[in-house]
Amino acid sequence: MPERLQILVSAVNKNIDSLLENMNISSDAxxxxxxxxxxxxxIEEKREFKGKDILVLQRNEKGVGLSRNTALEHSDHEIIQFADDDIIYDDGYVQKVLDEFDNHPEADLLLFNIKAQEGRETYWNTDFAKVNWKNYGRYPSYAVFARREKIIDKKVRFSLLFGGGAPYMNGEDSLFLHDCLKAGLNLYRTTVVVGHERPNESTWFKGYNDKFFFDRGVLYHFLYGKMAKVLGFRYLFKNRNIMCNEMGLFKSVKILWDGVDHGKTLEKV
Incomplete structure (x- = not known):
């Protein structure tokens, strides 16, 4: 029986043999x-790892959105997942993923539990439920498992504007799920746990500085359109004791709003 699950790994300057071992890959990738x-x-090369087919694409380029899109274009399995190179999969994850998709044919995408390192948690699913416009923004890319044909048919891709190696900071995962919902795909969260994140230093967060607020404003333009400034103010007001201690609320809001205005001048790519 051919493999059904394929992990799409976005890596930077990694030794491939060590990467496969460290991630505990036990599916095609x-x-x-x-x-x-x-x-x-x-370089494009095919290799085997523990009996699984691994396609390795060595690229002289940067940008996590570009990396994920390249992996998607070279994928060919029924179920895919967008992984980071610091994820460690649990033994038996393949069958868990396939069973969950087989049990839920209504789901085009399933957001699985992968435990983030302490201090970087954005979500933890405690029930099986549909993901909607109110809660999609909590999920990182590595939580996303999807039916490949659904993504391809709807022509949903990752933005080249946001994330590591891109002009603007993180947000490519939220924008991807935003576009999935906009395309009419059905997203569900599940309590099934399939791995955890290896502790490491964030590649993008350097503090609540001008770039953080400005880039968040650019992202909010693409996520929320005419409501971007209102929701940006609400976001900063709600988190003012954490995010605005150094700059103050109103300066932080002004920089975010400048980012919103700048976003209006950009073409989405």
């Missing part, structure tokens, strides 16, 4: 390894 700071030709 596509790995896009972006070689930042290196000058070498692009």
């Amino acid at each position: 596509v790995i896009v390894n972006q070689r930042i700071g290196e000058k070498a030709p692009d």
Whole structure:
């Protein structure tokens, strides 16, 4: 029986053999390894790891959205997942994922539990339920498992504007799920746990500075349109004791609103 699950890994400057071992990969996979700071030709190679088919794409490029889109274009399995290179999968994750999709044919995408490192938690599913416009923004890309044909048919892709290696900071995962909902795909969350995140330093968060607030404003333009400034103010007001201690609420809001205005001048890519 052919494999049904394929993990799509976005990596940067990694040794592939070590990466496969560290992630505990036990399914087929596509790995896009972006070689930042290196000058070498692009390479595409097929290899086996513990009896599984691994496609490795070595690329001289940067940007997590580009990496995920490249992996998606080279995928060919029924079920796919967008993974980071610091995820460690539990033994038996493949069958857990397949069973959950088989038990829920109504789901185009399932958001599984992958435990984040302490201090970086944004979600933890405690029930099975539909994900909607009110709660989709909590989920990182690595929680997303999807029926590949649904993503391809709706032409949903990751933005090249946001995330590591892109012009603006994180948000590519929220924008991707936003576009999935907009395309009419059915998203559900599940309590099934399939792995955890290895502790490491954030590649994008450098404090609540000008860039943080400005880039958040740009993202809010693409997520919320005409409501971006209102929801941006609400977001900062709600988190003012954490985010605005240094700059103050009103300066932080002004910078975020400047980002919203800048977003209006950009073409979505």
